[in-house]
Amino acid sequence: MRPAHLLTVVEKEFNSTQSGHHTPVMLWGAPGVGKSQMIAQVAEKQNTPLIDIRLSQMEPSDLRGIPFKEGNAVEWAVPAMLPNAERHGENGILFLDEITSAPPSVSAAAYQLILDRKLGEYEVPDGWAIIAAGNRQGDRGVTYSMPAPLANRFSHYEVDINLDDWVAWAYANGIDERVIAFLRFRQDLLFEFDASQNPVAFPSPRSWEFAHRALHKFEDHPELFSGALQACVGKAAGIELAAFIASLDQMPDLDAIINGETVEAPKEIDLQYAVATALVGRAIRAKNTNDAMKVHGNILSYANNFPQREMGVMMVSDMHRAIGQDIFSVPEFASWADKIADLMLY
Incomplete structure (x- = not known):
């Protein structure tokens, strides 16, 4: 369950x-x-x-x-x-x-x-x-x-492994959005445990929290960074996460998206996951502020920019789980829902 x-x-x-x-x-x-x-x-x-x-x-x-x-x-x-x-x-x-x-x-x-x-x-x-x-x-x-x-x-x-549930917990507990984005991109790595291989460090919901801590402790020590991540989630997963984080300097300007400017979505699928996850984080931080309606509206408008509409659905679903029913009062939500109605019905 x-x-x-x-x-x-x-x-x-x-x-x-x-x-x-x-x-x-x-x-x-x-x-x-x-x-x-x-x-x-x-x-x-x-x-x-x-x-x-x-x-x-x-x-x-x-x-x-x-x-x-x-x-x-x-x-x-x-x-x-x-x-x-x-x-x-x-x-x-x-x-x-x-x-x-x-x-x-x-x-x-x-x-x-x-x-x-x-x-x-x-x-x-x-x-x-x-x-x-x-x-x-x-x-x-x-x-x-x-x-x-x-x-x-x-x-x-x-107890089953469920990525959506872990992501909701991660947003609520301040887990670094880069870790969340990576696991959205590599969903099979949320939990990978083979008892026959006798692993010491391996990916699990608990060890990804350790990776989040390691990211903040060792990010400014490049000679230690990858090794610290590997110590938490195993060699293969740690190397992948370090490479994923290194590629994020190609992300579009998130502030421009929040301000409603026209910003093209990246073509690389890993960067799309990173952008979607970061925007959900921005939505959470904007909740209960004077700019909440504007920020949430601009994020919902951007959801239509992804080459695959499923990416936008994932982002809005995570946003809904994170900020609750407030999302339905944002005018842009109805517009977004109309554009993906056929996908949701399917």
Whole structure:
């Protein structure tokens, strides 16, 4: 399932704790596809606490607690990391990450916590959702086969790779537009992982964020730049990204486009992707400014200049995802939509 849909699933599961309809969720996916980040994103949006427990680093006693003598009986000290209504709040998300990397003794200790929402005398507060995530066998991670009794305690979702969802996230989180443009141009490089080749650095949604950071740290060090990108996303992808960025000095004048001047679209397909992505970035920065209507209108007018109309459709679609419904109030939107109506219908 694509990440945008999974975000809705996790939000629904969190909200369903209030009605008693919550079912623990298990997210399956390869390394670096954004499983952990999606949960953090939902917690931030819902303004709710998130407790992230890495089960691969746990011992069974870390979940069950430590026994101590109380009179003639033995009591258990509840681990402080587990949700507590007084300390953490009545609502939240308990995230059991790396559950497939946990030894069987630890996953067995989690059985009762996940299904019955209790462990010994400890009980998970009613308003807390339980979400887990892990890598699949074959992803070259340290994984154990999930026992059937544990698997049967979850609803299971596979995290798919979706470029449109990643692009929407990238614009919202300030990822460099050159990285976005490159991945629009080389869509197959958003995620490329071959476990049989035993890669160390490889392209993934997570490692492209690292490349974004490397771009800003090493751009003024040409002797280090390409190597730094390769260190993040692998040799082949890093070399391609460096070459792509080097070619961008041939881009047309974006300020002229924003000002409504007549500017010819580049003939090179990689530069077209770069221009489209940069203009979406300009649209985002213009939102909520006095010039927003003018800027958005001029960008929409330019969408008709691309040799392939599909490029304009991609740009306007990204723009819509980034700035929302405001795009429909721009007069130039109707004109653009009329010109590509046959393409959209097809």
